[in-house]
Amino acid sequence: MTRGEPEESAETRRPKRDEGRHRRVEPPAGRAGGTAMTRHVLGTIGRATFLAVVLGFFSLPLLWLASAPFDAHPSITTSLPEFTFGNFRSLLDNPYVVSSLRNSLLQAAGSAVLVVVLAALAAYALSRVRVPGRDALLYVLLLLSSVVTGTAAMVPLFELATRLNLIDTHLGVVLTLSGGLLPAAIFILKDFMDGTPTSYEESARVFGASPLQILRHIVIPLVRPGLATIAVWAVANVWGSFLQPFILLRDPDKAPGAVILYTLYTEGGAPRLDLISTFSLLYSLPVVVMYVFVSRRYGFRFHGGIKR
Amino acid sequence: MISLSGLTKEFPGGVRAVDSLDLEIGDGEFFALLGPSGCGKTTLLRSIAGLETPTSGKIRISGNDVTALPPGRRNVAMVFQDYALFPHMDVTSNIAYPLRIKKVSRSRREARAAETASRLSLSELLARRPGQLSGGQQQRVALARAIASHPQVFLFDEPLSNLDARLRLEARTFLKRLQRELAVTTVFVTHDQGEALALADRIAVMNAGRIMQVGTPSEVFHRPIGTFVAGFIGSTPMNLLPASAEGGRLHVAGAVLPLPGDIADGPLVYGLRPEYADLSQSAPTGRRDVFSGKVAVVENLGAAHLVTLDSGDLLIQVVVPEGDEPAVGAPAWAVPRTGRALLYRDDRLLTVA
Ligand SMILES: Nc1ncnc2c1ncn2[C@@H]1O[C@H](COP(=O)(O)OP(=O)(O)OP(=O)(O)O)[C@@H](O)[C@H]1O
Numbered sequence: 001m002t003r004g005e006p007e008e009s010a011e012t013r014r015p016k017r018d019e020g021r022h023r024r025v026e027p028p029a030g031r032a033g034g035t036a037m038t039r040h041v042l043g044t045i046g047r048a049t050f051l052a053v054v055l056g057f058f059s060l061p062l063l064w065l066a067s068a069p070f071d072a073h074p075s076i077t078t079s080l081p082e083f084t085f086g087n088f089r090s091l092l093d094n095p096y097v098v099s100s101l102r103n104s105l106l107q108a109a110g111s112a113v114l115v116v117v118l119a120a121l122a123a124y125a126l127s128r129v130r131v132p133g134r135d136a137l138l139y140v141l142l143l144l145s146s147v148v149t150g151t152a153a154m155v156p157l158f159e160l161a162t163r164l165n166l167i168d169t170h171l172g173v174v175l176t177l178s179g180g181l182l183p184a185a186i187f188i189l190k191d192f193m194d195g196t197p198t199s200y201e202e203s204a205r206v207f208g209a210s211p212l213q214i215l216r217h218i219v220i221p222l223v224r225p226g227l228a229t230i231a232v233w234a235v236a237n238v239w240g241s242f243l244q245p246f247i248l249l250r251d252p253d254k255a256p257g258a259v260i261l262y263t264l265y266t267e268g269g270a271p272r273l274d275l276i277s278t279f280s281l282l283y284s285l286p287v288v289v290m291y292v293f294v295s296r297r298y299g300f301r302f303h304g305g306i307k308r
Numbered sequence: 309m310i311s312l313s314g315l316t317k318e319f320p321g322g323v324r325a326v327d328s329l330d331l332e333i334g335d336g337e338f339f340a341l342l343g344p345s346g347c348g349k350t351t352l353l354r355s356i357a358g359l360e361t362p363t364s365g366k367i368r369i370s371g372n373d374v375t376a377l378p379p380g381r382r383n384v385a386m387v388f389q390d391y392a393l394f395p396h397m398d399v400t401s402n403i404a405y406p407l408r409i410k411k412v413s414r415s416r417r418e419a420r421a422a423e424t425a426s427r428l429s430l431s432e433l434l435a436r437r438p439g440q441l442s443g444g445q446q447q448r449v450a451l452a453r454a455i456a457s458h459p460q461v462f463l464f465d466e467p468l469s470n471l472d473a474r475l476r477l478e479a480r481t482f483l484k485r486l487q488r489e490l491a492v493t494t495v496f497v498t499h500d501q502g503e504a505l506a507l508a509d510r511i512a513v514m515n516a517g518r519i520m521q522v523g524t525p526s527e528v529f530h531r532p533i534g535t536f537v538a539g540f541i542g543s544t545p546m547n548l549l550p551a552s553a554e555g556g557r558l559h560v561a562g563a564v565l566p567l568p569g570d571i572a573d574g575p576l577v578y579g580l581r582p583e584y585a586d587l588s589q590s591a592p593t594g595r596r597d598v599f600s601g602k603v604a605v606v607e608n609l610g611a612a613h614l615v616t617l618d619s620g621d622l623l624i625q626v627v628v629p630e631g632d633e634p635a636v637g638a639p640a641w642a643v644p645r646t647g648r649a650l651l652y653r654d655d656r657l658l659t660v661a
């Protein structure tokens with residue numbers, strides 16, 4: 001700071017200057033106290049502006065979601081609605097909407113149960129039994145899981161589902177989606193289980209508890225927040241899945257909400273923004289409610305990081 | 309009765325934590341496994357519990373070969389070093405857990421838990437979770453849980469090491485009384501020789517997976533059969549000095565002592581507990597059976613002081629009663645009491661001098 005020197009001497013000559021007085025009150029505040037202050041204020045303003053822009057960017061779609069369903073003539077922009085409940089009525093007139101919500105629920109719950117049960121068992125075993133190459137196996141599974149349910153695997157998956165007669169069944173969708181979620185679920189749950197000392201289980205074993213009793217009495221209660229996390233995550237994932245049910249289900253009676261949302265177009269191919277926005281709001285509510293409920297109940301917390 | 313024969317546990321990687329070990333523990337005995345860190349005490353205890361599968365050897369409890377039985381069918385109860393109380397269960401459920409496994413009805417097991425808890429002065433705490441208990445209370449809950457399972461054998465892994473020094477003394481007395489009342493065979497692991505001496509009926513001193521000596525506290529204290537045990541037992545380490553027998557005399561650190569009995573000439577190790585020597589601050593006239601040196605360190609032990617004498621190239625420690633401690637740097641003489649020194653040759657106890 002080259003300007004600091006002359007200022008300093010000027011101060012000492014004329015102690016009545018503002019900065020001089022300020023310095024006397026707070027001697028350790030540093031040489032260029034004034035400039036630092038300005039920089040601090042500017043920095044705060046800059047940060048706040050940046051955050052406001054980011055916040056606006058993300059909140060506009062949410063605002064749209066909150067307003068458009070109640071707008072008689074919604075457009076792609078967010079605006080104050082011409083208030084109406086009519087959109088909900090016309091949405092419920094669509095025969096597939098209600099059944100699609102039920103389908104979504106069925107597929108999400110089925111996958112969540114399957115993922116939680118299988119991942120808990122696998123994670124427990126992997127956490128407690130020394131398997132050679134265990135970590136490598138987990139990482140490879142994790143890597144492949146994005147491929148399994150990804151676009152690239154759609155053709156073989158379709159082929160497989162056809163041969164197994166799983167086309168047009170909820171089971172087919174549940175199995176496919178669970179397969180994709182399992183590796184990550186196992187990975188996260190294994191971390192939870194690694195974090196619980198083995199002496200609890202050994203203690204129970206000495207008292208004669210069987211492995212399943214140990215799992216039920218000791219391990220599951222201890223990793224319950226982890227199980228809740230996985231369940232919520234699985235439900236949210238399945239709830240939003242489009243490609244797999246779209247391909248595996250031919251019958252619109254079995255399609256979940258995410259697929260039905262895609263059919264809300266006019267004959268001419270224009271999106272029915274009124275129905276899409278209303279359905280989107282309706283469709284996102286259960287997940288939000290579930291998240292709030294589970295987070296209240298169990299409080300999402302990860303013991304330690306993903307990897308120690 | 310627990311009987312181990314040729315018990316060996318080798319971990320993958322080649323560590324022999326327990327090395328062909330033979331041991332008999334009597335009914336109702338309070339038995340201590342004592343040894344330095346890493347000598348295999350926990351591994352031995354876990355092998356008895358069934359939590360480790362021995363590489364070879366046999367374990368019998370009351371005459372039954374339990375080597376291949378799972379832990380739950382050996383009728384033992386183990387208290388872990390970290391107590392391993394289930395954090396999501398309250399004290400009642402923790403104590404009653406062994407009964408829950410045995411399918412005892414809820415009301416019966418709650419009554420039994422309350423009864424056991426009152427015996428260990430835990431009645432006020434029945435509704436608490438382990439996280440809300442002090443270390444001493446947790447230890448008693450762990451004991452209560454072990455007692456509630458009515459085992460044939462108690463296995464304790466360093467049951468007192470998580471308590472602070474003051475509480476440890478209280479818990480020690482309590483544990484001893486409890487074991488006397490219950491009269492259940494108890495094996496406990498400790499690396500604290502004082503704890504082993506105070507609590508146990510018999511002690512096995514272990515080193516590197518082997519048992520060096522088995523005996524009553526008095527035997528291992530007064531007649532340690534090897535220099536390892538001699539150095540390990542005792543609150544102040546024993547002086548172990550190189551010595552030699554020549555023509556019926558014992559030469560140790562500049563002193564010449566009478567040599568008892570029929571000991572052949574040759575090198576020896578002379579062992580003397582610091583408690584069994586007296587310190588004199590004036591030269592004893594005309595005596596050659598004393599160690600002379602300069603006071604190097606004086607450590608306060610409370611009611612006594614531990615004085616370290618620098619005698620040429622050897623250090624000799626002496627416990628001096630309160631008030632008699634010399635000044636650092638002053639010359640002093642250590643006079644061994646007769647019949648208290650131990651003579652070792654080839655690491656075996658020969659005799660007492
Ligand atoms: N699971 C294991 N795998 C490999 N080596 C082990 C295992 N458990 C213990 N060891 C080794 O076996 C030896 C004995 O261990 P052990 O835990 O029995 O010692 P300890 O006497 O209980 O010691 P401490 O007083 O420190 O608890 C040690 O060298 C230890 O490193």
Ligand SMILES: [Mg+2]
Pocket residue numbers: 349350351
């Ligand atoms: Mg140990």
